[in-house]
Amino acid sequence: MxxxxxxxxxxxxxxxxxxxxxxxxxxxxxxxxxxxxxxxxxxxxxxxxxxxxxxxxxxxxxxxxxxxxxxxxxxxxxxxxxxxxxxxxxxxxxxxxxxxxxxxxxxxxxxxxxxxxxxxxxxxxDAEDAPAPGPSNSKASAAAASTAKVAPGPLGPVGSFMECGECAKRFTVTAYTKEHPSNPSTYLCVNCCYTLGIDPFAKVKKAPVKKAVKKEDRAKVVHYEQKKGVKALGDLCIQIIGKYIEDVEQLGDIGGINMDKVCKIISKGRRLTAETAQLFYSPDRDDLTMYDCLTPEAFTTISKLCPKLKSLNLQLCGQLSSDAVVAWGKSLKQLRRIELFGPFLVRKDGWTSLFKSVGKRLEGLLVTQSPRIDLEMIELLVKSCPNLTELRLAEIGQLNDECLAALHPLKKLKLLDISAPGNPLSDEAVISLLSAIGANLETLDLTDNPDLTDEILPAIITHCPRLRRLSLRNVVELTDEGVAAFFAALKKQDRPGLEWIDLEKGHDLKDGSLQALIAHSGATVEKLNLLGWKEVSNDSLGELAHCKHLKELDVGWCRQVTDFTIKDVLDGCGEIESVRVWGCNQLTDAIPRKKGVRVIGVESHSI
Incomplete structure (x- = not known):
């Protein structure tokens, strides 16, 4: 006014x-x-x-x-x-x-x-000419205030005082305090939020919390093709039975295949006890397989509740005692085949009683990791059980050249596994054994014998005319020329192709060996392991497409494997089920896929 x-x-x-x-x-x-x-x-x-x-x-x-x-x-x-x-x-x-x-x-x-x-x-x-606050004045004051410099720092706790990053005035920190849009690590008071067009009471968006990856999830291998869809009703029932196995009194006749599935599920869950094991016992069973350890009393119970057993397979049987083995020999009058993994506690008296009790009717003895089997036990075995057709003495600490000489009388052997012995075996001992028992051999496993060389290959050709499965894994002294000559000789003699070939860690094997292998056994091979062939070329690997019946292939650490190599294998091998490619670093995410085929070990999927 x-x-x-x-x-x-x-x-x-x-x-x-x-x-x-x-x-x-x-x-x-x-x-x-x-x-x-x-x-x-x-x-x-x-x-x-x-x-x-x-x-x-x-x-x-x-x-x-x-x-x-x-x-x-x-x-x-x-x-x-x-x-x-x-x-x-x-x-x-x-x-x-x-x-x-x-x-x-x-x-x-x-x-x-x-x-x-x-x-x-x-x-x-009331003076009319007094300056009134307006937009220009507020802008000027904001511009003047924005020149104030505030040292950046972390947001203080709620209730503390901080200086505004825009006007430098002190304000109280609340749960809604906003950060300055152009001056990071400085924060705004309520008035400056309005000035800058920011809602001072908007909810603060919290960063999404990353879920911790479980250790077992990190260890999972990513497969390219996974079978999707609804599970079979039988599989669902089997899983329910395995989950509530303690409440099931009698399964009845559900078939041997389904019974084996149930046993695997229970064993995987560590629920195979003396009580649950009785669900798989039956006086009419002639074949029994267990995949987990039982108590010594439960092993003895097998001989009483399954008196008609002909084949017994026990994996991880570390608690198996000599008393249980002696009971088997006395009660299981029809037992013909025994497969044991890890019978550490069975002593010589137990093996002696078993060999003498089963005698000539024993056709298969497959033992892995037993420190009690020595030359004396092998001689007793050969004398008591001359009709053996399957013999596995894998990872036996006292196995040596003398033990191989004691096996010469076993002329009917079709399967021989003398892998990973405690003492290195020589070429002369192996050649002598093959010349004595090789006439009927169909499966030969010489895995983890580092002292063997190319000299055993001509003996295999000469003395094993019926051979169908051959494992020379970790026989590192083999050469590319020797292996190529081996398969070339088999083809020249019109020998039937091999079904299983394991040449893992043949570091010196190259294109010559692979081409000769495909030329001889490409039409028959079903399982092929080439892990560690680091110098084999991509062109030779592409010829694996001619293996029409190939089901399992391992080309791990073959450095020349590419996406096109896998494509050739998937297109050419109509029966392929799995391909392992660990260490093949040229593979990309664009690797081809095929329904029903698992490609395992792609680096980009496991990182």
Whole structure:
């Protein structure tokens, strides 16, 4: 509200006596004050800065004590009532005409440097020409505040104080405090959030928490093709039976295949106990396979509850004792085949009683990891069981060349496994054994015999005319020329192709061996292991597509295997079921796929 309007009878607010007195003399503030305390013009002219909560003192002036009682300082200036500037003489003449004294002339001295404090009244607030806050003023203040620099740092806890990254004012941290969009690691107060167009009370979006990968999930191998769809009803029933096996009293006649599946499920869950094992016992069973350890008493129970057994296969039978083996020999009158993995506790008296009890009817003895079998036991075995057709003495610590010489009388052998002996076997001992028993051999396993060389290959050709399965895994002394000549000789003699060939870790084997192998056995081989053939070429590997009946292939660490190699195998081998490619680092995610075929070991899938 202007002075003119006030003079015309407009409503005025309350004012102090000093303000009214000065207004009567025509003395007014040089700068209009507002409730926002805008004193930028005063500061620009080096005038005293106004404060909201007390007197403002100019460092260059000595104010009288009266100035301490006011909240604003006023400076004499031109009056807006007239067209000109009032001078001291004019004011003095006017006062003389009105009969007033000159005591107040000190307030209108134009050159006075002293400032006088005056209280703020409603007249100043109502002035029409007072600057009002607006967008331009707010932008200016925001621009001035944005120049404040705040050191970046982490967000404090809720309830603590921080400096605003925009205006540098202190504010209280809440759960909704927002980070400055252009100054990282600094945070905004509520007013600056509104200024920057940010909702200060929006919910903070939390980063998604990554789920910890379980150790067993990391160890899973990713397959390219997985059979999808609904599980067979029989498989679901078998899984339920395995889960609640303790509550099942009798399974009844569910078939040998399904019974074997149930036994595997129970063994995998470590639930095969003396009580649950009785579910698989039956007086009519002639074949029994267990995949987990039982107690010594449970092994003895087998001979009582399954008296008609002809074949007994026990895996992980570390608790099998000599007493149980002796009971088998006495009670199992029809037992013909025994397969044991890890019978560590069976001593010589147990083996002796078993060999003498089963005698000539024993046709198969397959033992892996038994420290008690030595030359004496082998001689007793050959003498007591001359009709053996299957013999496995794998990982026997005391097996040596003398033990091989004791096996010469076993002329009916069709399967011979003398892998991983405790003492290295020589070429001469193996050749001598093959010359004695090789006429009927169909399966020969010489795995982990590092001292054998190419010299045994001609003996295999000469003395094993019916051989169908051959394992020379980890026979590292074999050469590419020797293996190539071996398969070439078999083809030249029109020998039937081999079905199983295991030449793992033949580090010196190359294209010549693979091409000769495919030329002889490519039409018949079903299982082929070429792991570790690091120098074989991609072109030779591509010829594996001619193996029409190939079901299992291992080309791990064959460095030349590519996506096109796998494509040739999948297209050419119509019966292929699995391909292992561990260490083939040229394979990519674009490796071809085929329904029903598992490609195992792709590096990009296992990382």
């Amino acid at each position: 202007s002075r003119n309007r006030r003079a015309a009878g407009a409503v005025r607010g309350p004012s102090s006596a000093l303000t009214s007195f000065l207004a009567g003399l025509g003395v007014e503030p040089s700068h209009r004050l507002t409730t926002w305390g805008d004193t930028s013009s005063l500061n620009a002219d080096h005038q005293p800065t106004l404060a909201h909560d007390g007197p403002v003192i100019d460092p260059g002036d000595d104010l009288d004590p009266a100035g301490a009682v006011t909240a604003r300082n006023v400076i004499a200036g031109p009056s807006e009532a007239g067209d000109g500037t009032a001078t001291l003489e004019n004011e003095s003449k006017k006062r003389k005409r009105r009969g007033e004294s000159d005591d107040a002339s000190v307030y209108s001295e134009p050159n006075a440097k002293k400032t006088r404090a005056a209280s703020v009244d409603s007249d100043d607030l």
